[in-house]
Amino acid sequence: MTRRLAVAVERFPIAGAFTIARGSRTEAVVVVCTVTEGVDGTRGWGECVPYARYGESVESVCALLEAQAHAIADGASRLDLLALMPAGAARNALDCALFDLEAKQLGRPAWEIAGLTAPQVATTAYTLSLGTPESMEAAARTASARPLLKVKLGGEGDPERIAAVRRGAPDSRLIVDANEAWRPDTIEANLAACVAAGVGLIEQPLPAGEDALLAEIARPIPICADESLHDRAGLDALSRRYDAINIKLDKAGGLTEAVMLAHEARARGFSLMIGCMVGTSLAMAPAMLLAHHADYVDLDGPLLLARDREPGLLFEGSLVHPPAADLWG
Incomplete structure (x- = not known):
């Protein structure tokens, strides 16, 4: 049939x-x-x-x-x-x-078909939405027990935002994601604010296609390509500009390409983040197969929803478990 x-x-x-x-x-x-x-x-x-x-x-x-x-x-x-x-x-x-x-x-499990090792429990980042410094400090305080926070920034006022988040969550590891909102005249001040806050990774500070400056300035914190990279074809353009890449299945076009992208990026010396769009556990499940191969995991989509699909992934705080067979794979 x-x-x-x-x-x-x-x-x-x-x-x-x-x-x-x-x-x-x-x-x-x-x-x-x-x-x-x-x-x-x-x-x-x-x-x-x-x-x-x-x-x-x-x-x-x-x-x-x-x-x-x-x-x-x-x-x-x-x-x-x-x-x-x-x-x-x-x-x-x-x-x-x-x-x-x-x-x-x-x-057979999907991880075996993909030529990977068995997925493991992973610690996912938890995303704090862009807002005022006051609202972001409050959100950070609420989430301060989580070990890894991803902070959405937006351009003007970002030094104040990141300082406020650090006050709210003094013990959490921080990633910041500018979503292409920084500009050449603000990037060094924003980088300095991130250094002061102890940020561990910065995602996509400059717009894709306008990021050549990253190869010319000091990068005191590793810089991760998101919008600037989709699949293996884009790796050459990242040379000397980025230290890490964010692999999202929706950008790469599936787990098949994502596995090959992860292998090639590692061979070129890039660190890996496994990321997501805001979706349900069904979207996160295939990405979980790559999570234990990554330096950073950002698969918190279901945690941001008012309801997930059933059955979904098992979350225990920021710990996310591999998918059960009745969900996917």
Whole structure:
């Protein structure tokens, strides 16, 4: 029996609001791709989060997925998708669905199929949304028992924000994420503020395509590429500018590409962060296979939601457990 592809849009409310330099939202809109095969209806599924920053919309992602219905029916593999579809959210959902289907059909865990070692419990960062210094200090105090906090910054006023977060969470390790909001005339003052606060990593301080300055200035804190890197094709452009990369399955276009990207980036000397968009446990589950290979893990999407899907990943504070077979893989 041929494979059948189905696409659905689902909405999950965010607990409060999620705010970064590019705006704020109160719900996560995700696209779920399901591939079914066989008389017993064995099903694999995957989730993605369309991201406007990369020219994606729910409609465009659904259209890209539905356009692959015939290829999937004809038996297209995960490796075939690398040529059939561009890197991005749509390919991620379909790649992860095929991974899940393959694991179920073979009776083997997805990590083994991917050539990885068994996933382990990981400590995830917990994200603090962009706000006023006062609101961010309060949020940091509430989350101060968490060992790793990721702080969203926004440009003007960032030294005050990061100092306020450090006051609120004096013992937590800190990552900051500027989401491309810093500028050449502010980056050194912002770096100095991060040094003073004991920040361990800075994500994407300058806009992608306008980050050549990073190769010319002192980097007292490691700099991590996010918007500047999607898949392996972008690694050459990072030379001398970045010390680490943030691998997100929605950018890379699936776990298949992400595994290859992780191996190649390590070979080039980059540190690794495994990150996510704001999605459910279904989106985090495939990324968990890479978590124990990373220096930083940022898979807190479900912690930011008012409700997750059931069954979901098991979180114990900031500890996140590998996915059970009834969720994915």
